[in-house]
Amino acid sequence: MSEFTVHEPLKEQTALRLDRTVRALRANRMDAQWVQTKEEALALVRQMIPEGAVCSCGGSMTLAECGVMDELRSGRYDFLDRAAVPAEQVGEIYRKSFSADWYLMSSNAVTETGELYNVDGNGNRVAALIFGPKNVIVIAGVNKLVPDIPAAVRRVKTLTAPANAIRLKQGTPCTECGVCAGVKGDLAAGCRADKRICCSYVVSGFQRVPDRVKVILVAENLGY
Ligand code: SF4
Numbered sequence: 001m002s003e004f005t006v007h008e009p010l011k012e013q014t015a016l017r018l019d020r021t022v023r024a025l026r027a028n029r030m031d032a033q034w035v036q037t038k039e040e041a042l043a044l045v046r047q048m049i050p051e052g053a054v055c056s057c058g059g060s061m062t063l064a065e066c067g068v069m070d071e072l073r074s075g076r077y078d079f080l081d082r083a084a085v086p087a088e089q090v091g092e093i094y095r096k097s098f099s100a101d102w103y104l105m106s107s108n109a110v111t112e113t114g115e116l117y118n119v120d121g122n123g124n125r126v127a128a129l130i131f132g133p134k135n136v137i138v139i140a141g142v143n144k145l146v147p148d149i150p151a152a153v154r155r156v157k158t159l160t161a162p163a164n165a166i167r168l169k170q171g172t173p174c175t176e177c178g179v180c181a182g183v184k185g186d187l188a189a190g191c192r193a194d195k196r197i198c199c200s201y202v203v204s205g206f207q208r209v210p211d212r213v214k215v216i217l218v219a220e221n222l223g224y
Pocket residue numbers: 157161162165172173174175179180181182189190191192193195196197198
C-alpha cells in the first residue's frame with residue numbers, strides 16, 4: 001500500500017475534526033478558520049495586522065515555530081517585547097499589553113465543542129485573552145484539539161504543564177515525574193511549589209464581543 005493511501009484517511013479525519021471545531025468556535029462568536037501549514041498561518045497573521053500596530057504576545061512555542069515571533073520583531077510593528085527589557089520592566093510590558101491593538105498567543109487546548117482552555121502561572125496571558133487588547137489572535141496546532149473540557153484539563157495536567165515547567169526549569173514536582181501532582185484531582189488540584197505554573201484556569205466560551213478573538217487552527221503539530 002502506498003504512503004498516499006495510508007495517510008489520506010487520516011488527513012481527511014483531521015480535516016473533519018478541524019471543520020467541526022471551526023464551526024463550534026464560530027458559534028461561540030470567535031472568528032475561526034483553519035489552514036494546512038504554519039506558513040499559511042504566518043501569512044494570515046501578516047494579512048490581519050496592519051504595519052505600525054501595537055502588538056504584544058503571550059509566551060508560546062507555537063508562535064516561535066510559526067515564525068510569528070520573528071515577524072513581530074521585524075520592525076513592521078510597535079512590538080511590546082518583554083525579551084528586550086530588563087526583568088524589572090517586564091511587569092510594565094504586561095500592563096501595557098492590555099491596551100495593545102493586537103495580542104498573539106496559542107491555547108493550551110481547543111475543544112471540538114468550541115472552547116479555548118488556558119492555564120497560567122502569572123496570569124498575564126489569560127488576562128489579556130479575556131480583556132484589554134482590541135484583537136486577540138490564537139494560533140493552535142491540531143495536536144491541541146481535544147473533544148471537551150475534561151479532556152482539555154487532562155491534557156494540561158499530563159502534558160502541557162509538565163512540559164512547560166521542564167522547559168522553564170521551575171523545579172516543580174512535575175519536572176521530576178512528568179505529570180502533575182494533582183493529576184487525579186479536580187481542575188485546580190496541583191502542587192504547592194513556589195514556582196507552580198498552574199494558578200489561573202480560564203475557559204473561553206461564548207464571547208460577548210463578536211470576532212475579537214480570532215482563532216487560526218493549523219493541521220500540523222505545533223507546541224505542546
Ligand atoms: S500544579 Fe505544580 S505539579 Fe501540577 S503541573 Fe502545575 S506546576 Fe506541575
